[in-house]
Amino acid sequence: KGKYPLLFCTSHKNAVGEDDILGGDEVKAQVIEFNLIKFKLLDEDIYLVAATLRPETLFGVTNVWVNPEADYVLVKVDGEKWIISEKAAFKLSYQDRKIEIVEKFKGEKLIGRKVYSPLDNRELLVLPAPFVDPNNASGIVYSVPAHAPYDWAALVDLKRNPEEAEKYGISASEIEAIQPISIIEIAGYSEYPAKDACEKHEVESQTDYEKLDRATEEIYKAEFYNGVLKDNCGEFAGYRISDVKDKVIEEFRSRGFLDVMYEVTALKKPVICRCGGEVIAAILPDQWFIDYSNERWKQLARECLANMAIIPEFHRRLFEYTIEWLRERPCARKRGIGTKLPFDPEWIIESLSDSTIYMAFYTVIHQIKRHRIKADQLTESFWDYVLLGKGDREKVSKETGIPPKTLDKLRLHFEYWYPVDLRHTAPPHITNHLTFFIFHHAAIFDEDKWPRAISINAIVSGREGRKMSKSYGNIIPLADVSRKYSTDLYRLYISSDADIKTEMDWREARVAATAKNLQRFWETAIKIIELPNGKGRVNRIIDKWLTSKLNTKIKNATEHIENFEIRSAIFKTLNESLEEIEKYFSYIEATRSSPNARLLKRYIETVTRMLAPVIPHVCEELWHRMGHKRTIVKAKWPSPDESRINVELEKAFDQVENLISDVDEIIKVTGKKFKKLYVYVAAEWKYKLLNAISRIYEEEGSLNPRILMPRLMKDEQFRRYGKQVSKIISEICKRGELWKYCGRDLEYKILKMLRSYIAKRLQLEKVYVVYEEKARYDPKGKAAQSMPGRAALYLE
Ligand SMILES: [Zn+2]
Known part of the structure; x- marks a missing residue:
């Protein structure tokens, strides 16, 4: 208690905090x-x-x-x-x-x-x-x-x-x-x-x-x-x-x-209170403060922060700065809503000074209600016992009239939930609420109950390129969101259009694109759910590919979620899944086989589980249509079966797609109409060469022709192709890396299997896939240019 200067509203005659100022934290008064x-x-x-x-x-x-x-x-x-x-x-x-x-x-x-x-x-x-x-x-x-x-x-x-x-x-x-x-x-x-x-x-x-x-x-x-x-x-x-x-x-x-x-x-003057009054600097007699200048306390706060994860990490500096800079902060006022100051009930604690450890209250409030405990039973010794494990159980019970068993139950609930694993909020809270949160936890609790992480989400700040603001009349009231867009669409849009580091600009065209995607997901899921468990010939290799894709997806999406890369996680689970399913059906059709309904159902069910946190309503509905009786909320996040991940196979299928886009490019550039495509899969020695280069690269950590060439020329099987080897090496060294390729026979097998798919995508009559050394028809001598993972092409 003392005399320190503070921000003061001359109209309602009270100390003001950031929450009371028009424009809030952004005014920086x-x-x-x-x-x-x-x-x-x-x-x-x-x-x-x-x-x-x-x-x-x-x-x-x-x-x-x-x-x-x-x-x-x-x-x-x-x-x-x-x-x-x-x-x-x-x-x-x-x-x-x-x-x-x-x-x-x-x-x-x-x-x-x-x-x-x-x-x-x-x-x-x-x-x-x-x-x-x-x-x-x-x-x-x-x-x-x-x-x-x-x-x-x-x-x-x-x-x-x-x-x-x-x-x-x-x-x-x-x-x-x-x-x-x-x-x-x-x-x-x-x-x-x-x-x-x-x-x-x-x-x-x-x-x-x-x-x-x-x-x-x-x-x-x-x-x-x-x-x-x-x-x-x-x-x-x-x-x-x-x-x-x-x-x-x-x-x-x-x-x-x-x-x-x-x-x-302030950045903007005059500083105006939300009541309309002017904010000035005042010194009030007997004002109550929280003294954040105390060095021992500051040290605890520093230690607490040092052990926390801050996501994104670049916000940590502002926390460090705020801990150093905070001094006596007025914490009470005579009017308004809030908790009475225990030392002087004439005063009410200012909201930001009060919002420090309320998460602890969340851990027990449901039990307080269940046991019909009254406010006057929540004494200091009650809280000491429940939150800090201090005091004698029987004594506390006698004092509060709460049975010892109930006290233990409350303590158990607190112990179960605490510490706070993650506090998620927006940047303006760093310099006040979040730093107070750190200070007060460090002051009150033992280290094992200190908060573990804070994540900070940049806000939706603009609309169609213009700053969103009440005064421009371009804000979207939250109450209108569910009516105008639907809750799921809104959630999907804001979590997929920007990551948590970047401020977001609301654009109707992108909302519409997101809506289309959501619609496509719904229709695809329904189509799969309604698929009969057919008996046709199942193509093992295409199924293996989809199974591998699914497990890779679970693995990657889990990593993204754990790193707060929500946007990337959604891309993996929603956008890429839709693409994969579409390709799967095309591959099946091109190979004249039947879709594996059980696999597809497992696939869409898994994706639905992963999307449920983002679009809970759509996923809940799909979940029930899949035949589940309990809510999807209780379904577990899937874990990948890594033994089913087949990187080689995924690469082989990727090569088919790369080949299609390469040919498409050629067709566009030449402007000609073609009927036939010859695909030449590279000779065996080229795969061996690339494998050898890859091994040397791993040893040396760099790609250097002066190291590669002499070492490769020691090998008889490469010496025979000296000139070609030198050309390949110089190309790889120029790129600075090797491209992706899989085994030769797998490459050949997948290309050959999907040749009618390739033909269909490129609107060709026929696609031939042959090994380089067996290329009998090669009028332009293209076959010699083939490389692992990059088959040579001839169009006519
Ligand atoms: Zn005021």
């Missing part, structure tokens, strides 16, 4: 500390109070800026007379200050007056500057034209238009007399870095806000890290600013002219 420098007016006991983030620049002050149009006030602040903007006085009244307004006036009244520089009592002019924002900090700034781009630009403006000052009785010569004072030495910049930055960013005037903001940020960073204070900076001369800044503040404070004020920074 934060409280920052400004230094206030008090400049005493000549001959009066009144201070003009200027705000700065760079108090060390006070050594280079040349004048003070005030916005002539803005509203200012003379106020008594804790008994001292200050001049600040009216807005600043309002804000300070929330920052544990006693504020008493004496007089209100426009800024112009101050212009032309003089103040003392607090460091050396030089007399400084108060000058007009439209860039000064009365809504930011004190609404008054002091000018350091050598090092602050805004000040440089404002001074140039005024020298260019001296009549702006003459209006207030200030002569042009007085303005001309103002010279920048260089106080920071920095490599790569001239005496006046602000001038350099203004020129670089092509600043035209003090109202070029965007350019000036960029120039300011650049100079601020450069000078902070690399700037060294010059001899005119008293005891701080020769020091780097980053090393000495805190000491400067301490010194100025002890000399009585430095004070502080808190202000809100």
Whole structure:
């Protein structure tokens, strides 16, 4: 409990968290500390109070800026007379200050007056500057034209238009007399870095806000890290600013002219509360905080995070950063919904500060309900016993009136479920909820109950290329989704159109394509379910291929699911399955055999089980049509039978498809009509050669003709084909890898078996498959070009 600055809504008079701010986490509202420098007016006991983030620049002050149009006030602040903007006085009244307004006036009244520089009592002019924002900090700034781009630009403006000052009785010569004072030495910049930055960013005037903001940020960073204070900076001369800044503040404070004020920074200002009120920085008396700055606690959080999986891994850095950066966080408010603060029931815990270990509650709430345990029985010792295993069972039972057996049951349920295996949510929660989740688990539980993993899903952020936003009216209310698209289609679309790393753009055309796919899956499944268990001749090799494909699919999809590659898993289970089934029927038809209904049914049943998490309703319906009585929810995820995976066979079938697309390409390019295709399967020695190359590649780890050639030429069977071998090697080395091929006889067998399938796909009359050495008809001498896995082709 204490006094710390926090975000505060001036309308509903409460501390606000990210959840209360319009625009939420994305606004990145934060409280920052400004230094206030008090400049005493000549001959009066009144201070003009200027705000700065760079108090060390006070050594280079040349004048003070005030916005002539803005509203200012003379106020008594804790008994001292200050001049600040009216807005600043309002804000300070929330920052544990006693504020008493004496007089209100426009800024112009101050212009032309003089103040003392607090460091050396030089007399400084108060000058007009439209860039000064009365809504930011004190609404008054002091000018350091050598090092602050805004000040440089404002001074140039005024020298260019001296009549702006003459209006207030200030002569042009007085303005001309103002010279920048260089106080920071920095490599790569001239005496006046602000001038350099203004020129670089092509600043035209003090109202070029965007350019000036960029120039300011650049100079601020450069000078902070690399700037060294010059001899005119008293005891701080020769020091780097980053090393000495805190000491400067301490010194100025002890000399009585430095004070502080808190202000809100954000990507978008003003920061507005969801109630419509403006959010400012406030210091409330007796505010409750959670002190995340505690080093021992931070260390536990670091350890917890280090042992967790973060998916995708690249988010880990933001977690690490947030753990370091979190300090005292206001955790309670006087209004709103939430849990009462146990130490002070007048306060209610703010929602994000409260959402830390509620997953533990999920593990037992059903039992609490079942045993009709009342809220007032859920005492601290009850939770200590159930969640931490602490305390004496009989004692807790006596205190709460809950039977010991029931207490043990609850404890058992908690032990069964905990730790949290995975917390899945969206990126904006990293810097608050998820980091609190880590902190609090690490603080409360033993290490074996610390969470294991967090996965973070990028969101659906756009629609048809435009950002999705309530204000554009292009959001899709979740309630409309099931009516307009159906739940399964929606689920399938959002999980297959992008992976969890990438933000998604909602596109109706792609939704429609997904719907088509879903429809195709339904129809294919129904067709297979209704297939009679026929007795026709079953083609063993095609069945073996489909069986192999199915088991490969289970293996790959399982790996994808375990790695959170949901999109790839769906591609394997849905898109590829549809293709495989279609091919299977074509192969069966081309070989004049019958489909193996039992195999197909097993195939579609397995795929249905794998798709059930994504499209549960469609799969549940299919499941029952398959004759199952229980829900698919209870069906197990399939496991692959690796002994049924036949990589060679899959390659042989892939070669057929590759061959078809190659020939298709040739037909398209030539534009001719062909009737016959001759396919030449390579000679035996070429398979041996590729096998030998593959072995050498494995040994050497690279493909180098200077290593390959001499080694292969030692072998009599390759020496005979020296020239051809050299050509093959140079081609492989150029590719940098070997292509896929299977055994020669298998290649021949599958090509020959599917020759009428190939003919049909390519609209040819006849396809001949022959071995290279047996090629009697080879008018263009193509057969010699054949390679393993890449049969030579001749069309006529
Ligand atoms: Zn509010």
